[in-house]
Amino acid sequence: MRFELRERWGAQPLWARWVLTVYLIGFVEGTGSHVADLVRGGIHxxxxxxxxxxxxxxxxxxxxxxxxxxxxxxxxxxxxWLASAVMVLDVSANWWGNRHWLRDDPGQLLWLLPITVFGLFVVAFAVPTHRAVAGAASKLPTALPSA
Known part of the structure; x- marks a missing residue:
């Protein structure tokens, strides 16, 4: 598995490896943020x-x-594709859920800037990254099942 993973990443163009790395950092940070929220506030x-x-x-x-x-x-x-769907929903939900700040205190919306920029990044690179990952996967040798 480790060798296959190294091959999969190594088969990506350099720009795609950078994009995938940014995706990874963002989703690991998101995981930590949501876990911390649940630890602090429980199910509510x-x-x-x-x-x-x-x-x-x-x-x-x-x-x-x-x-x-x-x-x-x-x-x-x-x-x-999952990254794109999650970010479209996450950014939309954050903006919808915090829309009251638009009239009450628009400055509070600045905290939505990082998630919005990350969401736009994920969506903007989704199609080219998908093509790069698909192209790299098609060039990898397929393992034959052992008898």
Whole structure:
């Protein structure tokens, strides 16, 4: 497995390795952030959001973020698509759930800047990174099952 992982990463163009690395850092940080929120606040850590659907989504990121990190770390195409879907939902949920700050105190929205920039990065590089990962995967030798 370790050798296969090294081959998968080594087969990527340099720019794709950098993008995958940024994806990994972002999703590992997201995992830590959501785990810390749950440790501090328990299952109701996101109770400040009035919509139950947003609360459930943010709790579910404790599973979705590390799953995404693992798939991206394995240089899997599924990880690229999952990363895009998670970030579109995460950024949208954060902006929707904090929209009251637009009229109350717009300066508070600055804390949404990092997640928004990361989300835009993930989505902007999704298609080219998916193509690079798919192309690299097609060039790898396939292991034959042993008899």
């Amino acid at each position: 850590a996101y109770g400040s959001f009035p919509q139950v659907s947003l609360q459930v989504f943010f709790v579910s990121l404790v599973i979705l973020d590390p799953l995404t990190a693992v798939l991206v770390g394995l240089a899997r195409r599924e990880g690229i």
